[in-house]
Amino acid sequence: xxxxRRDTYTPETLLSVAVQVFNERGYDGTSMEHLSKAAGxxxxxxxxxxxxxxxxxxRAVSRALDGLFGxxxxxxxxxxxxxxxxxxxxxxxxEVLIAELPYVTLLLRVRGxxxxxxxxxxxxxxxxxxxxxxxxxxxxxGDLRPDLDIRLATRxxxxxxxSLVEWYRPHHDAAPERAQLxxxxxxxxxxxxxxxx
Amino acid sequence: xxxxRRDTYTPETLLSVAVQVFNERGYDGTSMEHLSKAAGxxxxxxxxxxxxxxxxxxRAVSRALDGLFGxxxxxxxxxxxxxxxxxxxxxxxxEVLIAELPYVTLLLRVRGxxxxxxxxxxxxxxxxxxxxxxxxxxxxxGDLRPDLDIRLATRxxxxxxxSLVEWYRPHHDAAPERAQLxxxxxxxxxxxxxxxx
Numbered sequence: 001x002x003x004x005r006r007d008t009y010t011p012e013t014l015l016s017v018a019v020q021v022f023n024e025r026g027y028d029g030t031s032m033e034h035l036s037k038a039a040g041x042x043x044x045x046x047x048x049x050x051x052x053x054x055x056x057x058x059r060a061v062s063r064a065l066d067g068l069f070g071x072x073x074x075x076x077x078x079x080x081x082x083x084x085x086x087x088x089x090x091x092x093x094x095e096v097l098i099a100e101l102p103y104v105t106l107l108l109r110v111r112g113x114x115x116x117x118x119x120x121x122x123x124x125x126x127x128x129x130x131x132x133x134x135x136x137x138x139x140x141x142g143d144l145r146p147d148l149d150i151r152l153a154t155r156x157x158x159x160x161x162x163s164l165v166e167w168y169r170p171h172h173d174a175a176p177e178r179a180q181l182x183x184x185x186x187x188x189x190x191x192x193x194x195x196x197x
Numbered sequence: 198x199x200x201x202r203r204d205t206y207t208p209e210t211l212l213s214v215a216v217q218v219f220n221e222r223g224y225d226g227t228s229m230e231h232l233s234k235a236a237g238x239x240x241x242x243x244x245x246x247x248x249x250x251x252x253x254x255x256r257a258v259s260r261a262l263d264g265l266f267g268x269x270x271x272x273x274x275x276x277x278x279x280x281x282x283x284x285x286x287x288x289x290x291x292e293v294l295i296a297e298l299p300y301v302t303l304l305l306r307v308r309g310x311x312x313x314x315x316x317x318x319x320x321x322x323x324x325x326x327x328x329x330x331x332x333x334x335x336x337x338x339g340d341l342r343p344d345l346d347i348r349l350a351t352r353x354x355x356x357x358x359x360s361l362v363e364w365y366r367p368h369h370d371a372a373p374e375r376a377q378l379x380x381x382x383x384x385x386x387x388x389x390x391x392x393x394x
Contacts, residue, residue, distance in 0.1 A: 163353070167352055
């Protein structure tokens with residue numbers, strides 16, 4: 001567990017510790033006491049930075065969501081054939097998931113007991129929906145298999161991508177190289193989705 | 198929550214209620230008191246059937262594991278080209294997952310605090326390993342893309358398949374037909390894994 005001297009604390013380091021504790025104990029199972037112990041600072045010091053644990057949750061899932069929605073604004077997500085755009089978005093989604101692993105892990109685990117959790121789930125569904133729209137456009141172009149149920153394909157695609165948070169540990173010796181991981185996900189998904197060449 | 202009169206109780210119905218409670222509350226979070234309330238029978242009646250909650254866990258995950266390992270003994274898993282065998286095993290794995298949804302869900306969620314949980318995780322890894330061996334044989338036959346990292350591909354394949362337990366609700370109106378679900382998983386996986394035709 002990360003510990004740090006109080007005078008080195010910033011909102012950023014507090015957030016990083018909080019996300020780690022949320023992922024280990026579950027958000028519901030985490031108290032301000034747990035956060036205080038893990039961070040090695042007093043509860044009143046934490047309250048100096050944030051209003052409470054729900055604000056830490058909101059900041060943490062926002063970081064994941066900003067990363068994901070940012071992809072949709074990138075030039076390559078907005079030009080060219082839909083199939084190329086959705087392939088690009090898939091590649092970048094895996095990259096963001098890896099770069100922001102603890103934050104995306106938390107986002108994928110929230111279950112909806114508080115307003116912040118429900119908001120996070122809603123935003124996550126919106127992202128999935130945007131990707132489904134791209135897949136639909138690619139299907140309309142004739143670039144995906146014609147018998148494909150897009151809703152189902154979207155769920156399976158995200159099922160495969162999101163499963164990374166369960167087993168991918170970047171600092172583990174046997175972990176695949178990032179570039180290879182990203183390539184394998186994209187190839188596995190799209191050489192299956194595309195019309196046979 | 199299922200309730201039933203004591204005199205209608207069998208080990209089978211008790212198991213079915215226990216699995217539901219384990220999946221809702223987590224195995225660690227479930228007490229004999231919870232099981233007694235959910236089943237509508239006394240704790241001593243439960244002890245008449247089983248030694249305790251760990252025995253219920255063992256029976257439940259055994260049901261999932263027996264279903265999965267049974268696939269590997271089926272004739273079509275043992276004859277023909279490796280790529281056809283592994284495609285068959287994938288199809289049947291999805292079918293067993295759907296048929297035994299609560300039991301497989303529990304199996305995928307156990308985390309290893311008790312001997313039974315550690316045993317279940319070990320058996321699950323063994324099943325994944327058997328599928329990885331089939332994929333390796335298919336690659337050696339030249340039937341899979343030559344650049345494929347089999348270990349990674351196995352994880353992604355199971356990531357996609359296992360994600361079904363998170364969202365597939367067979368009695369939900371918008372749920373896809375079972376046959377279509379199975380076909381889509383197999384096509385998505387293998388039209389990606391196979392050498393381009």
